[in-house]
Amino acid sequence: MTSLHPDLQLIALIDQVAERLLDPARQRHSELALRELYDSTSTKLFGVAVKVCGNRNWAEDALQEAFITIWRSAGDYRSTLSPPLAWMGMIVRSRSLDFLRRRTSERADTVQELDDVMSDTVAGDSPDPVDTAQASEQAWALHECLRKLEARQREVVSLAYLRDLSHSELAEQLKLPLGTVKTWIRRGLEQLRGCMARVA
Numbered sequence: 001m002t003s004l005h006p007d008l009q010l011i012a013l014i015d016q017v018a019e020r021l022l023d024p025a026r027q028r029h030s031e032l033a034l035r036e037l038y039d040s041t042s043t044k045l046f047g048v049a050v051k052v053c054g055n056r057n058w059a060e061d062a063l064q065e066a067f068i069t070i071w072r073s074a075g076d077y078r079s080t081l082s083p084p085l086a087w088m089g090m091i092v093r094s095r096s097l098d099f100l101r102r103r104t105s106e107r108a109d110t111v112q113e114l115d116d117v118m119s120d121t122v123a124g125d126s127p128d129p130v131d132t133a134q135a136s137e138q139a140w141a142l143h144e145c146l147r148k149l150e151a152r153q154r155e156v157v158s159l160a161y162l163r164d165l166s167h168s169e170l171a172e173q174l175k176l177p178l179g180t181v182k183t184w185i186r187r188g189l190e191q192l193r194g195c196m197a198r199v200a
Contacts, residue, residue: 010084011077013037018074034071041085042067045092052096058103061168062096069095103166145195149188156181157188 016033019026042063049059049066069091077087146154156174159165167185171178 007079007083007085010037010040010088011079013040014070014074014077014084017071018077021075030074034067037070038067041088044085045088048089048092049096052093053100058099059096062099063092065099066092066095103168142192142196145192148195149191153184153188153191156184157192160185 013033013036016026017030017037019033020030045066046059046063049062050056053059053062066088070088073091077084081087082090146158149157152174156170156176159170159173160167165173167181168178170176171181174181
């Protein structure tokens with residue numbers, strides 16, 4: 001197949017990836033075609049993902065998601081409408097934007113929840129000594145409430161807020177399931193709210 005024009009080679013590989021949709025017995029053949037398609041295009045497509053995501057680790061995740069999409073939608077590809085690399089590039093760009101939106105939303109939700117918990121901790125605009133004293137008391141209260149969380153839960157909540165890490169980044173860094181991280185953050189914030197309310 002190496003003698004084919006690059007576009008024709010990629011079109012043939014996409015067609016082979018789609019063959020399993022018509023004939024399940026071709027599953028293994030389709031998997032091998034996907035591997036070859038990845039080997040032929042991933043370097044260029046990774047560049048697209050990095051450009052959109054601005055971060056190599058995020059780009060790797062987005063590229064992986066893009067190839068899952070290519071695997072699922074190979075049967076929809078029409079060479080008369082788009083060159084193969086342009087079609088795959090659009091999928092990579094779309095998955096990269098989806099990844100960024102999810103990450104931004106995830107971070108915003110976590111930060112907003114923590115901001116809600118600590119909204120009374122920040123004093124008003126005026127550097128009034130009473131406000132400063134209250135802020136110090138509330139900061140101490142927050143510190144005490146954080147100490148009451150289980151160690152792992154406290155670590156997850158602190159990392160989410162102080163290091164601005166998303167749920168998926170926390171799960172990867174702490175080697176924990178994503179669901180566990182989300183549960184710990186949710187429960188930790190609930191406990192902090194309750195504790196701060198009692199202290200206040």
